[in-house]
Amino acid sequence: MNLIPFAYLASTQELVDVADVPSGKDCQCVCPSCKIPLIAKKGMVKEWHFAHDSQFIDKEQTEPCDFSWAVAVKMMIKQLLMDGTEISLPDYHMELPSIGYKSTNQKVLITKPSRVKYSNPTLKEYGCDIILEVGGKKLGLIFFMSKKNTMDEQTIDPHLVGLIGVDINGFAYDETGKAINHLRAYLKLSIESHVRSKSWLYHARQRSVIEKELQRQRTLKNLELSRDARLGRNKALDTTVDKFQSSWFCVACKHSYQGENIGLNPCPKCNSHFYRKAV
Ligand SMILES: [Zn+2]
Numbered sequence: 001m002n003l004i005p006f007a008y009l010a011s012t013q014e015l016v017d018v019a020d021v022p023s024g025k026d027c028q029c030v031c032p033s034c035k036i037p038l039i040a041k042k043g044m045v046k047e048w049h050f051a052h053d054s055q056f057i058d059k060e061q062t063e064p065c066d067f068s069w070a071v072a073v074k075m076m077i078k079q080l081l082m083d084g085t086e087i088s089l090p091d092y093h094m095e096l097p098s099i100g101y102k103s104t105n106q107k108v109l110i111t112k113p114s115r116v117k118y119s120n121p122t123l124k125e126y127g128c129d130i131i132l133e134v135g136g137k138k139l140g141l142i143f144f145m146s147k148k149n150t151m152d153e154q155t156i157d158p159h160l161v162g163l164i165g166v167d168i169n170g171f172a173y174d175e176t177g178k179a180i181n182h183l184r185a186y187l188k189l190s191i192e193s194h195v196r197s198k199s200w201l202y203h204a205r206q207r208s209v210i211e212k213e214l215q216r217q218r219t220l221k222n223l224e225l226s227r228d229a230r231l232g233r234n235k236a237l238d239t240t241v242d243k244f245q246s247s248w249f250c251v252a253c254k255h256s257y258q259g260e261n262i263g264l265n266p267c268p269k270c271n272s273h274f275y276r277k278a279v
């Protein structure tokens with residue numbers, strides 16, 4: 001996957017999709033990096049792409065041009081974001097550190113997936129590739145070439161309400177694994193409507209959501225511990241009091257049920273032991 005999908009129109013320096021220009025030399029495009037004229041190749045086998053016109057490459061030139069698929073895609077995503085107004089964002093779940101309550105690897109929801117309107121896109125601010133303003137707050141986007149799942153919270157600019165990682169390689173193929181021949185249109189659709197290739201690296205709310213959930217679990221764990229302690233005392237009683245089947249009647253719901261003579265024996269209908277009496 002290293003075929004160039006986008007190039008500059010020689011006349012306007014606008015970044016265009018190979019799908020939107022005539023084939024061959026008629027494309028009138030130049031390489032955004034080395035400015036050499038390009039040839040639009042729209043064949044049946046490979047995905048459509050631009051190639052440098054060898055006629056214009058100097059014999060002395062030994063280094064091949066470094067303009068790549070990824071650089072072209074990053075440029076186009078930036079252009080689309082600068083021109084756009086809407087972006088879809090994925091959900092964000094974070095794993096909780098275990099405090100020994102119930103299962104490990106519990107995940108907590110930080111934010112739901114959403115499609116938001118943005119304004120004032122700006123390039124290269126707060127250590128991000130692009131900043132979008134969403135509801136008056138600054139959302140940062142960072143482009144990367146391989147999966148990046150975490151980000152050190154300390155390194156994130158406090159101006160940001162959130163940070164989204166965009167995996168450029170995720171756009172190499174569509175969701176069915178096929179090469180994409182109208183990549184510009186696909187990228188536009190992806191930005192606006194897909195959560196694919198995007199992931200949250202940080203959300204300003206993540207710390208407080210996790211703290212709150214951990215606090216809740218600590219409380220539940222403590223309740224469980226004190227209940228166990230109580231049941232432990234009952235177990236001790238079991239050795240001294242004979243246990244036998246006993247009939248109970250719930251005054252609240254008029255339900256008769258079987259239980260044991262000791263213990264709480266709550267009514268199975270009301271889940272309460274306050275209204276039961278032995279019969
Ligand atoms: Zn080039």
Ligand SMILES: [Zn+2]
Binds near residue numbers: 254275
């Ligand atoms: Zn009852």
